[in-house]
Amino acid sequence: MKIAVCLKRVPDTETRIKIGADGRSIDEDGVKFILNPYDEYAVEQALQLKDSAGTGEVTAISLGSSASQETIRTALAMGVDRGILLETDALPLDPVPIGKALAAELGSGDYDLIFFGKVAIDDYSHAVGTIVSELLGIPSVSAVGRLEIADGKGTAEREIEGGVEVVEFSLPAVLTAEKGLNEPRYPALRGIMMAKKKPLEIKPVELEEGGLSVVELSVPPARPAGRIVGEGADAVPALVEALRTEAKVI
Amino acid sequence: MPFHGVDFLGIDSLFNEEELAVRDTVRRWVDDAVMPIIGDRYIAGEFPQELIGQMAELGLFGANLPEKYGCAGLNNVAYGLIMQELERGDSGIRSFASVQGALVMYPIYMFGNEEQKKEWLPKLASGEVVGCFGLTEPDYGSNPAGMITTARETDAGWTLNGTKMWITNGSTAQMAIIWAKTGDLDDPGSIRGFIVPTDAKGFTSKDQKGKISLRASDTSELALEDVCIPRDAVLSESAGIKSPLMCLTQARYGIAWGAVGAAMACYDEALNYAKTRMIFDKPIGSFQLQQLRLADMLTEITKAQLLCVQLGRLKDAGTMRPEQVSLAKRNNVNIATDIAREARRLLGANGILAEYQSMRHMTNLESVYTYEGTHDVHTLILGKAVTGISAFE
Ligand SMILES: Cc1cc2nc3c(=O)[nH]c(=O)nc-3n(C[C@H](O)[C@H](O)[C@H](O)COP(=O)(O)OP(=O)(O)OC[C@H]3O[C@@H](n4cnc5c(N)ncnc54)[C@H](O)[C@@H]3O)c2cc1C
Numbered sequence: 001m002k003i004a005v006c007l008k009r010v011p012d013t014e015t016r017i018k019i020g021a022d023g024r025s026i027d028e029d030g031v032k033f034i035l036n037p038y039d040e041y042a043v044e045q046a047l048q049l050k051d052s053a054g055t056g057e058v059t060a061i062s063l064g065s066s067a068s069q070e071t072i073r074t075a076l077a078m079g080v081d082r083g084i085l086l087e088t089d090a091l092p093l094d095p096v097p098i099g100k101a102l103a104a105e106l107g108s109g110d111y112d113l114i115f116f117g118k119v120a121i122d123d124y125s126h127a128v129g130t131i132v133s134e135l136l137g138i139p140s141v142s143a144v145g146r147l148e149i150a151d152g153k154g155t156a157e158r159e160i161e162g163g164v165e166v167v168e169f170s171l172p173a174v175l176t177a178e179k180g181l182n183e184p185r186y187p188a189l190r191g192i193m194m195a196k197k198k199p200l201e202i203k204p205v206e207l208e209e210g211g212l213s214v215v216e217l218s219v220p221p222a223r224p225a226g227r228i229v230g231e232g233a234d235a236v237p238a239l240v241e242a243l244r245t246e247a248k249v250i
Numbered sequence: 251m252p253f254h255g256v257d258f259l260g261i262d263s264l265f266n267e268e269e270l271a272v273r274d275t276v277r278r279w280v281d282d283a284v285m286p287i288i289g290d291r292y293i294a295g296e297f298p299q300e301l302i303g304q305m306a307e308l309g310l311f312g313a314n315l316p317e318k319y320g321c322a323g324l325n326n327v328a329y330g331l332i333m334q335e336l337e338r339g340d341s342g343i344r345s346f347a348s349v350q351g352a353l354v355m356y357p358i359y360m361f362g363n364e365e366q367k368k369e370w371l372p373k374l375a376s377g378e379v380v381g382c383f384g385l386t387e388p389d390y391g392s393n394p395a396g397m398i399t400t401a402r403e404t405d406a407g408w409t410l411n412g413t414k415m416w417i418t419n420g421s422t423a424q425m426a427i428i429w430a431k432t433g434d435l436d437d438p439g440s441i442r443g444f445i446v447p448t449d450a451k452g453f454t455s456k457d458q459k460g461k462i463s464l465r466a467s468d469t470s471e472l473a474l475e476d477v478c479i480p481r482d483a484v485l486s487e488s489a490g491i492k493s494p495l496m497c498l499t500q501a502r503y504g505i506a507w508g509a510v511g512a513a514m515a516c517y518d519e520a521l522n523y524a525k526t527r528m529i530f531d532k533p534i535g536s537f538q539l540q541q542l543r544l545a546d547m548l549t550e551i552t553k554a555q556l557l558c559v560q561l562g563r564l565k566d567a568g569t570m571r572p573e574q575v576s577l578a579k580r581n582n583v584n585i586a587t588d589i590a591r592e593a594r595r596l597l598g599a600n601g602i603l604a605e606y607q608s609m610r611h612m613t614n615l616e617s618v619y620t621y622e623g624t625h626d627v628h629t630l631i632l633g634k635a636v637t638g639i640s641a642f643e
Contacts, residue, residue, distance in 0.1 A: 014252055032254075070267065077271065186279055189309035189322040189332075192271045 038117025077187030094210025099131030133174035284339035306377030320372035337508030342467030354381030384414035420470025506578035516593035
C-alpha cells in the first residue's frame, strides 16, 4: 500500500502569539513551530497501517517554506519513509490554491490512501483535505476517529452530534484524522538520527493567489476579572441571577 | 503546562537540528510520562518501573554507544541533553539511565570482549535486562581503591566475596558489574570488573530503607558470599582502579548535564510562582528580593549550560579530560542544589509539598552532590590538576 500524509508546520499551541508590524500576520520571531498535532494522528495511522501490512511506503508531503523540512523530518523520525517539500515562500489563507498544489503532486503519486489532519491549528480552515479529494475525484471521510482497511475497502467512524457515524468507502481515498484516532508515537532517538539519511525531495511550486485575503488580525479582548457574588448557600440565588442576566449562560 | 527549558543566552543556537530534536522528544516524554506520577512515587519511595520499557523504546539507554549493539549512536551532546531532560523530571529517573548506560553498558563496551558486548549490550539497551554497578563498599566510599571485595580464581572460574553499598538499581537489576580485587588487598591495580547475575547463589540484595533523598530510585546493599561465576565473566580488558574510574567519568559527564535540568525545573517553577502568587496585593515577583533570587538562578543556569556545551564538544572531539568533567560536575551540581533550595524558599509553604517540584529536587540533589565523587573529592581532583600535588593521600 502506498500512503501519503500531508503535513503542516504550525506555531506551537503553547506559544504566545504576537501580531506582526503589518497587522495581518504573526510575528514569527521566537515562535516555536511544530508538526500540526492533528497531522501527528495522520502520520501515526499511516505508520500503523504500513506496520500491520508489513509492506508499503509512507510519504510525507508538506507545502510551505524551506523551514517545513524540519516538520517533514519529524515525520521521518517517527518512521515515514520519504518526504516531499512543495516549497513556497508564503501560504495564502485561501485553502483552494493550497488544495490545488497538493492535488497536483498527490495525483501523480498513485497513492491508495491520503491522510490529512482534520484541521491545522493555525488557520482552522478544516478544508484542505476535502478540497484535495474533490480535485482528485476520490472519496473522502473527514474527522475519522476509528479506521479499518481490508480488501481494498475502508470503514471509518466519525463522531457526530449525539452518536457515531460509520462510513464505508473504496480506495483510493482521502481521510482526515480526528484527535484520539490513535496514540502518536514518540520518534525514537535512533529514528531522529536516521531521518537525515532518508530522501527528502524539494520541489518549488507557484501558488495561485486565491480569493481570500487577511484584512486584520487581533488578539481576543482581555477577560474581565472575576467577581465573587457571595459565600455559601445564601449566595446561590445571586449566582443564578448573575449567570442568567450577566453571563447569559443559563 | 509543558516545559520550555531555559535559554537566556541563545544557547540553543549551539545545538544542531538533531540534538534539538532529541532533546525536545525526551522533554515531551518527561512531560507526558514522568511529571504526572513522580511526586507520588517519590513519596511512596519507589522507582517507577513501568517507565523502563518506554525509556528503552525511545532509545535512552547507552544512547551514545554504537548502533550495531542496539544503541542509538548519538553524539555526546545529544546524550547530555537527554540526561538534562531526564533530571528535569527527577534525579532518580536520570540515575537509572546513567547507571544502565554509563556504568553498566559502558564498561561492557570498553572492557568487555566482543562476545560479551554482543550478548549484553542489546539486552541492556532494550531494557530486557537491568544492570547495576557495584563499586562502593561500607568502608570504602571516596576511596574505592581500598575496597576489600575479592575475586579469587578457582578451577571452575571466579569466586567473589564482599559487600557493596549504596548501589543504584541493586534490587531491580538482573545483572551487576562488580568490582573486586583479584590480588592483594593493598594492590588497587588488581581490581577488575565482573559480570555477575543477581540470581547467582550467594548473591543477595537489600533495599536501603529510610532515604530522605532520591526516593524514586532503588538504592540497595549487595552481599556476595562465595558467589561462583564462570571464568569468562571477567571484563577481560578491565585493569586496575582506573577502569571503574573511567566509568565514573562517563556518568559524571551525564550528571553535569542532569544537574542543569533539575536547576531549570526549579527555576521554571519559581518563576511561574513568582509571577502568579499575590501577596501584599502584588505578585511576589515584583519584590526586589525575589527578583534577585530569580536573577541569580538564571545566571548560574546559563553559566552551567555553557559549561556543558563546551564539555560535550570536547568529549565528541575526543579531547575531554577527567578533571574537566570534575569541574563541571562540581559546579553544576553545586549550583543546582542552591537553586533548588532558593526555589523552595521562594514558594513559601507550598514549597514543602510534593505537588511542587523544588523540594524534591532539593533533597535529590543532596545525593547527586555526594555520589559519583563528592563535591569535596572533585575539589581535590581540581586542586591536584592545577598544583600537581595530590591532597588525597
Ligand atoms: C543515592 C546514592 C546512590 C549511589 N549509587 C551508587 C552506585 O550505584 N554504585 C556505587 O558504587 N556507589 C553508589 N553510591 C555511593 C557513592 O558513590 C558514595 O556514597 C560516595 O562515593 C561517597 O562515599 P561515602 O558515602 O562513603 O562518603 P565518605 O567517603 O565517607 O565521605 C564522607 C565525607 O568526607 C569527605 N571526604 C572524603 N574523603 C575526603 C578527603 N580526602 N578530603 C576531604 N574530604 C573528604 C566527603 O566529601 C564527605 O563529605 C551512591 C550513593 C548514594 C547516596
